[in-house]
């Protein structure tokens with residue numbers, strides 16, 4: 001197995017000419033390098049983010065490198081489920097095909113804050129908005145042959161616990177725990193989606209990944225002193241597990257990729273270790289069913 005994955009770099013990405021991809025949080029960090037890697041191989045890439053200025057900047061840097069790249073932007077604020085609905089609605093009006101949805105955007109350990117609908121920010125942005133986006137785009141993905149959803153989780157998922165009684169800041173605030181929770185929710189979702197696609201006429205493949213410890217803006221809320229003492233992988237390398245999960249032809253539903261070094265902190269992409277809790281199928285079912293309600297897709301929720 002080691003040999004197959006050794007030093008898997010973005011040059012290994014196959015031709016993507018026929019593909020349309022959405023990458024959330026693509027204006028910077030891992031999302032940016034994922035978008036760049038896909039565009040390099042010909043994909044039509046929609047960079048989704050909340051800041052037009054930042055997205056424009058990202059698109060200009062891709063075009064500087066690759067003048068013929070097919071890249072465009074879409075505005076979505078994942079801290080608002082209405083914004084997710086607006087974005088998905090517009091996409092569905094404009095497109096008949098979606099080959100790849102990369103659920104990458106994220107926020108880590110911010111001060112206490114909630115989304116427009118009152119969910120704790122990390123649960124809302126990292127997980128719930130992506131849950132809703134996927135649900136809204138699943139029909140077009142199911143009608144696109146070999147479509148994939150790639151969910152970016154984290155090693156931090158291993159320390160996560162889903163506390164259904166603390167999704168709206170009901171308990172004393174612990175931003176670290178809430179980040180872990182959101183990243184556990186990401187991987188539980190990816191695995192549950194993989195299970196739920198079995199038996200579909202044209203199943204969408206759900207795959208998860210994580211970037212180890214990668215230099216990016218994600219650390220913006222951490223103490224600079226702590227950051228100074230940490231070792232980070234370069235951002236382009238941190239995007240490789242995502243690019244592999246998104247493009248490698250023999251990837252299987254429910255696979256999980258991360259760096260191959262000690263503790264999965266750094267290295268080249270390879271299969272990663274999933275925490276036992278994330279494999280709990282009952283929890284997967286429960287989180288999915290509750291998320292249908294939280295996201296307003298089922299029931300009578302008024303925000």
Ligand SMILES: NC(=O)c1ccc[n+]([C@@H]2O[C@H](COP(=O)([O-])OP(=O)(O)OC[C@H]3O[C@@H](n4cnc5c(N)ncnc54)[C@H](OP(=O)(O)O)[C@@H]3O)[C@@H](O)[C@H]2O)c1
Nearest residue numbers: 025029030050077078079104105106154213214216217218
């Ligand atoms: N870097 C690491 O070591 C590491 C480790 C494990 C997992 N991850 C995961 O990797 C993913 C990418 O992170 P990164 O390291 O590339 O961080 P990053 O450089 O901070 O990028 C995060 C992206 O998410 C976007 N975003 C944040 N809040 C948003 C919102 N409300 N609406 C729309 N977009 C929003 C950001 O947009 P703005 O620029 O506008 O804020 C940015 O484009 C995240 O899911 C993160 O949890 C990263």
